[in-house]
Amino acid sequence: MDVTTVARDRVVLRQRAVPTTLEAVGDVLPASFADGRYVLGFDGRLDNRIDLSRALGIERSAGLPDSALLAAAWEKWRGGCPAHLLGDFALAVWDDREGSLTLACDQTTGGRPIFYHATGDRIAFSTNLAMLLSVPDVPRVVDPENLARAAQWHWPADGRTYFRDIGQLPPGGRLCWSAGRYTVDRYWQPDWSSRVRYRRDADYVEAARELLDRAVAAHSRVIGPLVCELSGGLDSTAVTATAARQHPNQQLHTVTAVSDDGAILPREESYAFHDEWARVQAVATQYPNLSALRVPAALMRADMADPHRQFARTGMPGPNPFDRSWFDPARAEVSVLGARSVLVGASGNLTFSATAATHLSDLAANGRWLALLGHAARLANAPGGASMAGLLRVAAREARSGVPAPSKPDLGPAIAARYRRGSTLALPSAPTHLAAERQGFFERTVESRRIANGTSRALHGVETRDPLGYLPLVEFCFAIPPEQYLLGGVHRSLARRVLSDRLPPLVVQERRLGLQCPEIAARIGSQRDWLTDTLARVERSPQAVDILDTAWIRATIATIPHDLREMGPDFATPLRRVAAALQVGQFILWVEGGCPGLETF
Secondary structure: OOEEEEEOOOOEEEEEOOOOOHHHOOOOOOEEEOOOOEEEEEEEEEOOHHHHHHHHOOOOOOOOOHHHHHHHHHHHHHHHHHHHOOEEEEEEEEEOOOOEEEEEEOOOOOOOOOEEEEEOOEEEEEOOHHHHHOOOOOOOOEOHHHHHHHOOOOOOOOOOOOEOOOEEOOOOEEEEEEOOEEEEEEOOOOOOOOOOOOOOHHHHHHHHHHHHHHHHHHHOOOOOOEEEEOOOOHHHHHHHHHHHHHOOOOOEEEEEEEOOOOOOOOOOOOOEEOOOHHHHHHHHHHOOOEEEEEEEOOOOOHHHHOOHHHHHHHOOOOOOHHHHHHHHHHHHHHHHOOOOEEEOOOOHHHOOOOOOOOHHHHHHHOOOHHHHHHHHHHHHHOOOOOOHHHHHHHHHHHHHHOOOOOOOOEOOOOEOHHHOEOOOOOOOOOOOHHHHHHHHHHHHHHHHHHHHHHHHHHHHOOEEEOHHHOHHHHHHHHHOOHHHHOHHHOOOHHHHHHHHHOOOHHHHOOOOEEOOOOOHHHHHHOOHHHHHHHHHHHOOOHHHHHHEOHHHHHHHHHOOOOOHHHOOHHHHHHHHHHHHHHHHHHHHHHHHOOOOOOOOO
């Protein structure tokens, strides 16, 4: 792929061209504009092209690359430009006259971070942490607290990374640098005071459908075939069914990761199911233009658990490598189909398929006793519902304690005791229990999306697009009455009502969770020798031993039975903890070894 460099006396911008929309084909970035005053670097996609064109007085925007619209927007709004943009993006603008640099990234779950290191009169930045680590003089001093978080599925947030001297922009983040000084702010944050109120319940469904349609249409501007990752749950089926409706004369491909025929599965619990393929087939039957591909997980080998290629391509630990060994064959099929983008449904629990059960605490705090009793009774009577007394007891206790400040996460037993209570996110105060819960969930969702998308782009050359993180949909779902998510005592009620016109009852009425990679315990357990050998290597690093509870990890590995069929469902969580912790230990060894294999331009 082509790499373009623009150099001035005080700045060098380099960009590798990876177009993912038709408008981006042939676009050359970085590019200068305004008679050479500005230099623009841009990675991503703008979804509000029509609105931008109108605001900028551009009559014919068809065929124009997003970068041309962005350049015109920058000339009009300067540093306020990012607030007018909608889409998945990371941008950099150098002002040669002022000697200033502005960096900005999208507001929600586009998965395009910007990492930076500033010192003295110099700043280096990249959308890929591995690229930044390859820049001479960028320090590689790890941050043990954030690595401890990563070892137990809590990703760095609030502008931090795994390195003490490297930061990243938060969602809706903007960095302004000039003469060796810089500031970071957020040009967008969730507005918890915003309210959307309609007269009828049906009006919320109609509005949510319209936003879902807009979101999927915006994310479907792709090069090559249109591909969705499809499981049996509400979120990915919502994206897939909507895309199939919007493109009735176009073949839509889906890929579904499933267990291989010889997989050792745990027994099914009452709250979950293993066979997602039956639900995928039901969706495919409803849409003749949908071509569903079933992708069995590959047989587990030790080299699949080796994360060093991921380190060298992304500069960070990422998803559990044993989970990746289950999902990677499906992602590889996306590449085989010739797609550069795949639609996913990762942010649904944050938006239209949320449950909002925390709202009961807000009803108690506001003395709305009749509403509280009514909601608790309906939830208790619903299939699989908790007891009414238990719901009321929890709501009353949380109401008495007040709206919680962000709590320190419990990082679990695989981490040394001094790190088990990780640091909190620096979040503003929230007005309600539900808003406080969503604040933390929002930050965590953004970070997990960034890691997942970065890993997919680096390892498979495929970007993941998440319509359920579409900003107008996020803002709508944060503003509607929480009761809409619990209507009739049904959890995720809004999503079920929205999707009733486009999904089969088998999917819409399913109350259980679909478990992806249900055989994870057996996949990890099959590599007992690799786990033991890796732990021995990790224990040679004082930094790793300082962060990890290696005695607990060793004892947990020792519990793996020789006959993997004897493993019950209780093995999954501790073995996931072992795998995540060992990946962080290997990452520390990789950094201590000089970060071998780093890619450079």
